[in-house]
Amino acid sequence: MFEKTLSNLEHLAVHLVGNKSKEEELILSASQSGLDQPTINIIWHYLQSAFRDLDFYRFHHPSGLEFNSVFQVAKSLFNNPQSFLSASQKVAQLLYEVSDHPQVRSGELLVIYFSHLRHAQVEGPALALFKSEKKQPFLFTEEEAQNIELYSYQGINPSKVDKAALIFAQEESEGYQVMAVDNINKGEEAKFWFEQFLRIQMRSTEFTKTSEIIKVTKSFIDQDLGDETPLEKTESMEYIGRSKDYFELEEEYNPETYSKQVFEDEAVADRFREYVRSRDLQNLELDENFAVSEEAVKKKGRVFKSVIKLDKNFHIYVHGDRSKIEKGVDEDGRQFYKLYYEEED
Structure with a gap:
């Protein structure tokens, strides 16, 4: 969370950035925007809405930081x-x-300077960039000659951030501490904001590494183990459950211990560690020991949810011993689950 009382917003400017390939305009404001208290309050809400995760990035360039234009x-x-x-x-x-890509939308670019901003363990001068691409319809009323008229307009919704970046003036030689989001595009399409414009790569932190290893574990279970023969839902949940137990009990991630505890079979454990190395495209050093981030484990809680959804009739939540649930098929070909228990609440 951002600490408003310890921060100071000093400057704001808004520019309109069109799509160059479509010959849309670039309109640069000739002066800064005014900053009254209601506007500042809305911007704070905008800031809080944008950066909910603790993933940090850094500027980079294959030829050196001096060639990264936004960094400069x-x-x-x-x-x-x-x-x-x-x-x-x-x-x-x-x-x-x-x-310059046909799919890039035009929009307002908000550039904001904080002489001091504090978020989690990071604080200092900061530069925030917000690009608003989707306009939302708003209604407002106005009293005219004893009548109240209703009007509409298109504007920026401070609760729905499209693209944003926040640059802290910390660790300059390492490419600063940067937070970034793209809520419009995902996967390959998000490369425009992250790679073409900002040119940033993920920082190797406890939070980032814990989040990534949980994500890679889920991917390995779904895509690798279930590649040739799809896993039974209960079998997949067994692996996820062991992963959850490990991260909730251990303070440090050890690649060998973790892989053996989760997958038990030595050959599968070796395959998993190789899979992790192949997926470590951000060079986070996931094949080495690191401290487990409790915050990351909480954030990734949805990965550990063991829920079996049966048609639109039932949801089975499996919290503990997965050996107490069996799957079968009756003589009429209907699938069923058999549950064993001792007490009923």
Whole structure:
């Protein structure tokens, strides 16, 4: 969470960034936007809505940080906050230059400078970028000659962030501490914001590594183990349950211990560790020991939910011993589950 009382929002500018390939305009504001208290309050809500996870990234470039344009603009601004307006215009120009794919939507770019901002364990000067691509319809009323008229307009919904990035002026030599989201595009389509514009890669933190190993475990169970012969739901849940037990009880992740505890079979455990190495595209060093992040385990709680959904009639929640549930088929070909228990609440 962001700590509002310990932070200070100083500058705001808004620019319109069109799609260059469609010959849409780039409109740069000639001055900063005004900042009254109601506007600041809404921006705070916008900020809180955008960054709910604790994943951190860093700027990078294969030829060196000096070739990352957004990093260079942020660095210049942090060294000279009075250059905010020109820096915000440069960011908009950079975004416009890479907005050359037909699927890239035009939208307003909000550039915000905080002289001090605190989030979790990170604090200091920060630069926030918000791109709003989807407009929401709003209604408002106005009293006119003893009548109340109803009007509508299209605007930015502060509860629904499209694309955003938050750059903290920390660890400059390592590419700063960066948070980023794209709620419009996922997977390959999100590369425009993350890779073409910002050029960032995930930082190797306890939170990130714990989140990633949980995600990779689920992927391995679903895609690798069930590739040739699909796993029974209860079998898949058995593996997920052991993974959950490990992360809830252990303070440190050990690749060998974890893989053997979850999969038991030595050959499968070896296959899993190789799978992890092949999926570590962000170079997070997932094949080494690291401290387990309790926050990440909580955030990934939905992965551990053991629910069997049967048609639209039943949901079976399996919380404990999965050996007490059996699957079968009756003489009429109907599938069934048999549950064993000792007490009924």
